[in-house]
Amino acid sequence: MKQSIIALSLVGAVLGRPGVNRYNFEKREVPQEHAHRNVNLEVSKSLNLDNPDNIQDPIFGLLGAAAAAAGAGSIADPDCLQQATADQAFTNAKAAGDVNGMTFALIFRALERNTGSVGLASVPCTSIQAVNPEIAALQQHQDPASDGAAALNKQIAQDLAAQIGAIGGDPTLANEASTFAPGEIGDATAKGNTCDDDADDAGCINTLGLRVDDLTEEEALAAAQGGAGAGNAAAGNGTAAADSENANKDSGNADDSDAGAAACLAAGNADSGNATDNAGDAGNADSGNASNDAGNASADAGNAANATADAGAAAGAAAFGSCSDPTITFSQAPSDGRQEAAFEATDLTNFPHGSALGIGVISSFICDQLVNKCKAEQAAVDSCDQADAAVKASGLSGQAAADSFNQALGF
Incomplete structure (x- = not known):
């Protein structure tokens, strides 16, 4: 977002004049803060x-x-005002059991803030920790012309979308x-492709x-289900399918090998004249081998679900940067007050995220934080990405899913 520099004296004058709409910054050169007015209005209700x-x-x-400082109240850091507003609105909506209010508080936290020129990214909030982990898990959109903005x-x-889905809202509203x-x-002009209309309650951007x-829509729904997007989910499923096929091949090959060994053994025993005794031995050997192979096939299937015999070993030796515990806990009583069993990060200080019914919401967030916050070594990040994809594709649930992810990281 873009904004020309506003003198605080001008803002104060506007706010102080009786009968004047204190939120109408018509004299600003490139305003666009009313572009998402529909979101602002919903958040105002909750706030x-x-x-x-x-x-x-x-x-x-x-x-x-x-300009934000003029309306920040007791929030000392104006760069944290957007987060603080969303956080309080979310708290109020949660207390009221208002899913729509919580949803729009989340959306508001992710809106782009005004900046002074096209391509200039806004300053992140670093001085205040959000009370609600759902809010803490988010950041604001950046100017679409800034470096790396499309991917970010x-x-x-x-x-x-993941946070909205976790509270029971419609994940497709993330596009708001x-x-x-x-x-x-x-x-x-520093204007870019913007609009600003404080009379358009639907939001002029819409x-x-x-x-x-x-x-x-598919990507939003996939994110809410624990995927990082439809493409990644498909890739994970493809990997799991390949692993499953390999496990089946291992099982088939084991059976063929055992049959051949039993035949050779039986033939040898017949030549020695002990056909009867050795036939029994062959049967016992085949049975034992078959049992071992069945166990091996099961182990292969388990490894396919976790997709990471190598990843686990790599993760165990890799450094996770400033975050020592990237594991996931499956709790019957999540710390955020959710009234049903759910997944959450074990270390909520370094991985501040609300609980989720799908493990993928948490595993994806942990892997992102390893890069963005923890500054983990690449080997650890790669292992986390592999474990994340594997647990999403595995079909595991509850404690088994948490154990699978944690073990893949060497815990």
């Missing part, structure tokens, strides 16, 4: 239920730091946080057809 920090309006959280914004949308098409770097969705 107004209990607003201990006296945040003036959700709109301030979408402005640059200088898609990942943010996938994370958003999608932003505009990239503008031209160096645009002297009304004017300017929103560029990050996800297809």
Whole structure:
């Protein structure tokens, strides 16, 4: 998002004049904070239920730091105002049992903030930790013309879809946080492809057809089910299918080999004149070998489900950076108050994420955090990605799924 520099004295004057809409920044050169007005209005409803920090309006959280400070209330860091607004709105909606309110609080957290020029990324919030792990798991969209924005914004949308799905909302609403098409770097107006209309309650980005969705419906649903996207889910299933086929081949080959060995043994025994005794021996040997092979085939199938005999070994020796415990816990009483058994990160300090019914939501987040927060070695990241894909494709559930993922990482 883009914004021209606003003098705080001008903002103060606008806010202080009686009868003036204090949220209408018409004199700003390139405003667009009202583009997602539909989201702002929903969040305002939840925020107004209990607003201990006296945040003036959700709109301030979408402005640059200088302008945001005017409506931040007691939030000391204006770069954290968007997160703080979403966090309080989510808390209020959760207390009211309002899934729609929680959903739009999540969406608001993922909206793009205004910045001063086309291609300039907004500053992340680092000074405040969100109370709700669902909010802490998200970040704001970035200017679509900024470096790496396409991939980053898609990942943010996938994370958003996962969080919405985890609270029982519609994951396809994650596209409500999608932003505009990239503008031209160096645009002297700093406007880019934006709109701003504080009278369009549907959001002018929607009304004017300017929103560029990050996800297809299939990708949003896949993210909510624990996949990183339809493409990755398909790749994981393909790997699992290949492993399963190999396990079947191992089982078939083992049977053929045993049959041949038994035949040779029987023939040798017949030549020695002990056909009867050795036939029994052959039968016993074949039975024992068959049992061993069946066990081996089962082991192969188990390894196929986890997909990582090698990955586990690599992970055990790899460094996870500043995060020492990337494991997943399956709990009957999750720490976020969910009233049903669910998965969550064991270390919620380094992996702050709300619990989820699908393990893939948590495993994907942990692997992302190993890169973005923990600065883990590449071997550890690769092992996590393999374990993540494997557990999604395995069909395992509950404690077995958590054990599979943890063991693949060497725990």
